Amino acid sequence: MLIIQDRAIVDDSFTHLDDDTPIPSAGDVTVTLSRLQSERERLAQHTGRVGVRLKSDQLPTDVAAELPLLDLIMVEFPKFTDGRGYTTGRLLRDRYGYQGELRAFGHVLRDQLFYMARCGYTSFVMAPGRSLESALEAFNDFSQSYQAAADERRPLFRRIAR
Amino acid sequence: MYQYDEIDQRLVEERAAQFRGQVARRLAGEITEDEFKPLRLQNGVYMQLHAYMLRIAIPYGFLTSRRLRRLAHIARTYDKGYGHLSTRQNIQFNWIKLVDVPDILDELADVQMHSIQTSGNCIRNTTADAYAGVARDEIEDPRPWCELIRQWSTFHPEFAFLPRKFKIAVTGAPDEDRAAVRFHDIGLRILENAEGQRGFEVIVGGGLGRTPLVGEVIHEFLPQASLISYLEAILRVYNLFGRRDNKFKARIKILVDALGAAEFKRLVDEEWALIKDSAIDVTEEELERIRRYFIPAAYEELPSSDARLASFSLGKDRAFGQWVRNNTRHHKVPGYTIVTIAVKAPGQPPGDLTHEQMDALADLSERYTQGRLVVTHAQNLVLPDVKTEDLPALHAELLPLGLATANAGKLTDIICCPGLDYCTLANATSIPIAEAISARFDDVDYLNDIGDVSLKMSGCINACGHHHIGNIGVLGIDKRGEEFYQLMLGGAPGNDAAIGKILGPAFAKHEIVDAVDRVIQRYLTLRESPDEPFIDALRRVGLEPFKEAAYPDAKKDKRPAASARAASATTVAAPETQGT
Numbered sequence: 107m108l109i110i111q112d113r114a115i116v117d118d119s120f121t122h123l124d125d126d127t128p129i130p131s132a133g134d135v136t137v138t139l140s141r142l143q144s145e146r147e148r149l150a151q152h153t154g155r156v157g158v159r160l161k162s163d164q165l166p167t168d169v170a171a172e173l174p175l176l177d178l179i180m181v182e183f184p185k186f187t188d189g190r191g192y193t194t195g196r197l198l199r200d201r202y203g204y205q206g207e208l209r210a211f212g213h214v215l216r217d218q219l220f221y222m223a224r225c226g227y228t229s230f231v232m233a234p235g236r237s238l239e240s241a242l243e244a245f246n247d248f249s250q251s252y253q254a255a256a257d258e259r260r261p262l263f264r265r266i267a268r
Numbered sequence: 269m270y271q272y273d274e275i276d277q278r279l280v281e282e283r284a285a286q287f288r289g290q291v292a293r294r295l296a297g298e299i300t301e302d303e304f305k306p307l308r309l310q311n312g313v314y315m316q317l318h319a320y321m322l323r324i325a326i327p328y329g330f331l332t333s334r335r336l337r338r339l340a341h342i343a344r345t346y347d348k349g350y351g352h353l354s355t356r357q358n359i360q361f362n363w364i365k366l367v368d369v370p371d372i373l374d375e376l377a378d379v380q381m382h383s384i385q386t387s388g389n390c391i392r393n394t395t396a397d398a399y400a401g402v403a404r405d406e407i408e409d410p411r412p413w414c415e416l417i418r419q420w421s422t423f424h425p426e427f428a429f430l431p432r433k434f435k436i437a438v439t440g441a442p443d444e445d446r447a448a449v450r451f452h453d454i455g456l457r458i459l460e461n462a463e464g465q466r467g468f469e470v471i472v473g474g475g476l477g478r479t480p481l482v483g484e485v486i487h488e489f490l491p492q493a494s495l496i497s498y499l500e501a502i503l504r505v506y507n508l509f510g511r512r513d514n515k516f517k518a519r520i521k522i523l524v525d526a527l528g529a530a531e532f533k534r535l536v537d538e539e540w541a542l543i544k545d546s547a548i549d550v551t552e553e554e555l556e557r558i559r560r561y562f563i564p565a566a567y568e569e570l571p572s573s574d575a576r577l578a579s580f581s582l583g584k585d586r587a588f589g590q591w592v593r594n595n596t597r598h599h600k601v602p603g604y605t606i607v608t609i610a611v612k613a614p615g616q617p618p619g620d621l622t623h624e625q626m627d628a629l630a631d632l633s634e635r636y637t638q639g640r641l642v643v644t645h646a647q648n649l650v651l652p653d654v655k656t657e658d659l660p661a662l663h664a665e666l667l668p669l670g671l672a673t674a675n676a677g678k679l680t681d682i683i684c685c686p687g688l689d690y691c692t693l694a695n696a697t698s699i700p701i702a703e704a705i706s707a708r709f710d711d712v713d714y715l716n717d718i719g720d721v722s723l724k725m726s727g728c729i730n731a732c733g734h735h736h737i738g739n740i741g742v743l744g745i746d747k748r749g750e751e752f753y754q755l756m757l758g759g760a761p762g763n764d765a766a767i768g769k770i771l772g773p774a775f776a777k778h779e780i781v782d783a784v785d786r787v788i789q790r791y792l793t794l795r796e797s798p799d800e801p802f803i804d805a806l807r808r809v810g811l812e813p814f815k816e817a818a819y820p821d822a823k824k825d826k827r828p829a830a831s832a833r834a835a836s837a838t839t840v841a842a843p844e845t846q847g848t
């Protein structure tokens with residue numbers, strides 16, 4: 107499946123496992139948070155990369171202890187009006203220092219990408235049927251931002267003499 | 269007045285371009301109406317009964333003549349020739365075509381205006397005391413803080429999809445709250461402590477709508493320099509924990525109420541401890557930069573004009589005298605006066621201005637008040653800096669424009685939502701009732717005898733007309749397909765914040781004006797002196813005498829009124845409330 111990653115269209119290397127599918131011996135996989143917690147030992151030994159999928163009501167604190175294990179955190183936006191994932195992204199980056207890939211999935215539309223990127227998201231699974239090419243333009247909707255966020259820790263007035 | 273630098277300017281231009289693209293994609297069918305809706309809402313575009321409504325931001329209500337002229341041009345070119353001042357100190361146009369909106373946004377950007385975040389579940393236009401910068405009782409001009417909040421909240425990436433809309437108000441006058449800060453998601457009062465330091469009293473979780481609540485103080489004296497980190501902490505707690513399952517329970521007031529103010533404060537403090545004293549808080553230089561724009565322009569050195577103002581109000585020209593008495597206020601600079609233009613002429617929908625009036629007001633403001641105007645939350649306009657000696661000339665020029673109505677703060681200075689005439693959610697008309705009340709109490713002497721009393725009216729329980737905080741509140745409800753009106757008394761928006769109490773069963777449309785009249789008559793007979801305002805008399809004697817007056821035929825009937833429950837059972841389907 108094609109996704110947007112670091113502002114380019116790429117093939118998703120991960121297999122997204124539900125809780126009943128056995129973990130394959132190799133390859134990149136993501137699991138739910140509960141499976142990550144219950145099969146931590148096993149996943150720590152996994153030869154491919156490991157990611158977790160968070161629901162919109164699962165908090166960064168719930169996953170904070172597992173960060174060293176993770177190469178990817180996926181946060182679900184069940185409806186694009188559900189904005190909890192923006193705070194989740196910022197906390198993972200700003201507070202817990204997560205440096206790996208942070209991916210938005212679910213009802214992800216072009217017009218959220220600018221905000222999501224500012225909140226620390228680096229990859230995006232667009233909602234079905236959306237043009238990825240068109241979505242790429244959204245990162246350039248605005249040339250400046252007033253506030254500090256995950257992508258830029260200083261507000262405008264500390265960056266530029268106004 | 270804050271002036272955009274090239275960065276501010278580029279951002280509003282980029283926003284207009286972004287929305288142009290969104291409209292094009294919507295018209296091409298690339299996005300569904302459901303997906304488009306939050307995008308248009310965040311640009312102030314509502315779907316109304318007959319057309320789209322566009323709400324344009326007037327940050328903290330402050331306008332210049334140039335901007336007002338542009339609004340007149342928009343009214344003329346894209347609307348039916350008039351605009352509507354809203355209770356959030358914004359202006360709304362009710363007859364807009366969606367395809368025209370991108371062009372309108374370009375026209376606005378050209379004069380440093382926009383419609384960004386004037387609706388939608390995001391941080392809305394921050395409001396302020398309409399007398400900010402000129403009020404005598406102010407300890408600090410709140411507008412630089414409002415501008416700081418405007419910039420911080422504009423396109424804030426974390427808080428663009430909150431559980432529900434979010435409104436902030438600021439006042440710098442500790443003794444008289446004219447910004448209704450206790451009825452906002454966040455209200456900020458600038459205070460000074462014994463050491464002469466300034467801080468904010470932070471009030472959270474106030475609001476009207478179907479669950480009216482007075483806000484709770486969660487910080488008694490926040491150091492001013494920490495404002496942004498503290499706001500960010502509040503918003504973060506709300507964004508994570510505010511309810512998203514039921515939009516009627518999604519405002520922050522419900523969260524604060526459910527957790528209790530102490531627990532909510534604990535969560536905020538916990539979050540704040542991790543982000544305070546960081547780079548996000550404002551620097552002294554930035555604050556100074558913003559403040560420079562609000563330094564008052566050239567005032568002449570004049571002697572005090574307080575005595576002059578008093579003599580004007582008692583002069584031979586009765587109409588002028590009444591207008592001075594009701595529509596002016598002492599200015600902090602000697603020789604100047606604050607003038608309220610009541611946009612409440614009899615027979616006119618409250619807050620409506622024609623494009624001719626806008627152009628004329630722009631012109632007057634340049635000649636009399638350095639090109640500055642303020643939209644108030646009472647849907648009026650303020651000319652903040654009029655030389656007292658110019659008042660007779662100004663009044664003479666306002667008369668032919670129909671803008672010299674001498675009723676500011678009086679019964680007919682009604683706040684009223686668009687109601688059934690425009691709004692898809694309305695249960696009842698509101699504008700025609702306001703007009704009928706204005707017609708009934710048309711006599712200025714009579715109005716002055718009644719004295720200061722606020723009447724606020726909403727067409728449904730979404731309360732865009734703030735009926736809960738009117739001394740007299742009128743709420744339109746639907747009873748088996750008929751328009752009915754509930755009457756409530758005792759609401760107050762200021763330092764004596766209170767939510768009005770329902771008087772009894774709702775009145776039919778043909779009864780409501782008489783009922784208001786009977787309440788007023790009762791007040792006139794029971795007040796201790798003409799100096800005892802309506803609200804004081806009500807607080808002294810309680811609801812009962814007014815209830816008797818309002819329901820003369822039900823004197824013997826002591827059963828409790830059932831209408832409170834009837835009102836809360838009224839159902840409303842769609843979310844696009846309009847009046848604020």
Ligand code: SF4
Binds near residue numbers: 686727733
């Ligand atoms: S939604 Fe607001 S504007 Fe519409 S009728 Fe109700 S109170 Fe009035």
